[in-house]
Amino acid sequence: MAAELALIVLSTVLVNNFVLSKMLGLCPFVGVTKNVENSMGMGMAVIFVIFLASVSGWFVNKFVLVPFNITFLRTVVFILLIAALVQLVETVMRKSFPALYKALGIYLPLITTNCVVLGAVILIMNREYGFFQTITYGIGVPVGFYLALFIISHIREQLAMAKIAKPLQGAPITLITTGLLALAFMGFSGLVRE
Amino acid sequence: METKASIENAASPAEGEAKAPSRAWTDFANALKTDNPVLRLVLGLCPTLAVSTSVQNALGMSAAVLFVLLGSNTVVSLLRNVIPAQVRIPAYIVVIASFVTIADLGIAALSTELYDALGIFIPLIVVNCIILGRAEAFAGKNPVGRSIADGMGMGIGFAWALVLLGGVREMLGSGTVLGFPVFDSVMVPVLGMRYVPMIAFVLPAGAFIILGFMVAYFNYLTLGPKKAETGHSH
């Protein structure tokens, strides 16, 4: 059991990294990674939301969608769940943890349309994960996302000082760098099976 | 150029329905050229990169996105005076998610192969920023005809970027286009050699790199050769 859970973490963080191998969550990946501070803020907020979304998604699926035989409504239900969750987190954070809200608040609205969140919830459902697997997956996925943001934002801060042809500046050079990074991460494939 | 002409022909029925044809036409053309969602605005990247391993998958995904975009733009535009501003985002999301589910069920009924190939990226159309972006920026403020034209232009703009990327990846990575061996059909009789596919281009890494250069080329076109030159004349 513990070994299986450890494998899920290793798999989601390195081998099947959502950004570099599954190509999910690319809009924030290209959009907010110009500097390290913003990226880390976004990364932390995503860890928070994905964990909550995975766990509540698991409950909704097991106790509402499956018993009532309405799994075809999963897309509508999950996206509403995520939107509501993000709203809730924002409200609670603003009232109870003002310091944290100051740091992460502005990233929260963007998370609703981050496909890492919905992707994680749907994959958990497709794979029929148990509760502990869900919790582990809900931590592993955003940590992998955080890692990708961490690496690319540091590279981009360096790139900002380099002389780059104008048409390549911004998104294009980020995409190309990400490609090289994905190539490097391929070295992890085969390390763990999903 | 040829593809562009055929794309514009295909779009003319929608334009005919528009209340103000000339304005709708401008919206459509703008969406197609200057505001290409993928190549200029760098939006909707996840499906663009993930399903463009072959032209066939790219076409399937494009059709699904076009359907959802037209549906959501139409409904959002029709309801624009009913939906209060405070709850517009959740309302838009419900509308979009409904059309995504219809597309999901429709593809499963039409082609199991395509359904399996696109996989999780069908439900994920719901978080494609192009669609919510258009509902918020355009359809929520404009009449139905213009919103349909805008959806058509955005959808086709997305489609041709996706098909172009899929074409390059399939050609380099598998040596085929729509399953037809483009290199081998010339190389085998003339040189007596087979094309050795560059696998990396089918993998995520190749997708990132090719899209990076495609966006750069479009920046170059918009900036103009002269301006672009100053960037690297050192």
Added chain:
Amino acid sequence: MNGTGKLVVVLTAITVGSAVALALVYSATKGPIEEARRQKMVRLLKNVLPPFDNEVAQESEEKSAGKDARGREIRRTVYTAKKEGKIVGRAFQVTAPDGYSGDILILMGVAPDGSLAGIEIVAHKETPGLGDKIAKKEWRETFKGKSLKSKLDVKKDGGEIDQFSGATISPRAVTKAVKEGLSFVEKEYGKAVRSPEHGVGGEE
């Protein structure tokens, strides 16, 4: 208060409208989706079985095939193909859990004499250009006619099945799963395999 009321009413109306519309679309597409899945299955079954004339997708039975690594029971649906009433082959899916990345789903057809009639790769996530060659026809064809008496291993392990340059794990995983499938047939239908009038009385 009135404002909030309107918000709730509008949102609820949209959500209910959406749910009703989706329920309608769901019930309309349910039949076609099942039919599309069934047709795909029949198409795959035709590829792995000798020519047959019965409604093979309907003539199936559930069998248990031991437990998997997590201790869950493996259930297999065995499809029986008949020609003029005589059994010409059986087909079922096996899973190779030890591919390079994730499970490989294989549909295999076995003739009544215990030899392989064909295999199809139903689903896999192997590396494009390397491990994914297991899905190629030329490679799958090499399984035809092989049985438990053949050396069902990749060449690297001293067997008769080709591996690919740079990719041994995927073909090895498939070969191992197919071998296990053949043992499963032997165990479940062994009598039918050995009796001279195979397939006539062995089934009942």
